[in-house]
Amino acid sequence: MIEKSEYKGKPIIVIKRNEEDKYPFSFGLAKAKLILENLDEIKKFVQENETKQ
Numbered sequence: 001m002i003e004k005s006e007y008k009g010k011p012i013i014v015i016k017r018n019e020e021d022k023y024p025f026s027f028g029l030a031k032a033k034l035i036l037e038n039l040d041e042i043k044k045f046v047q048e049n050e051t052k053q
Contacts, residue, residue: 001021003014007028014026027035035042 001016001018003016003024005012005014005026007026010028012026012028013032014024016024
């Protein structure tokens, strides 16, 4: 579930597992760009560690 909001007048995106998620993940434009620039490494990290669990 994705929501758009504001923090101190700046846009943020909020990612929730479900409507009742107590601890959503939120970030602004600068971090969103950083995530996009490093998406391949993030995917690699998930793949490498998903099998360990």
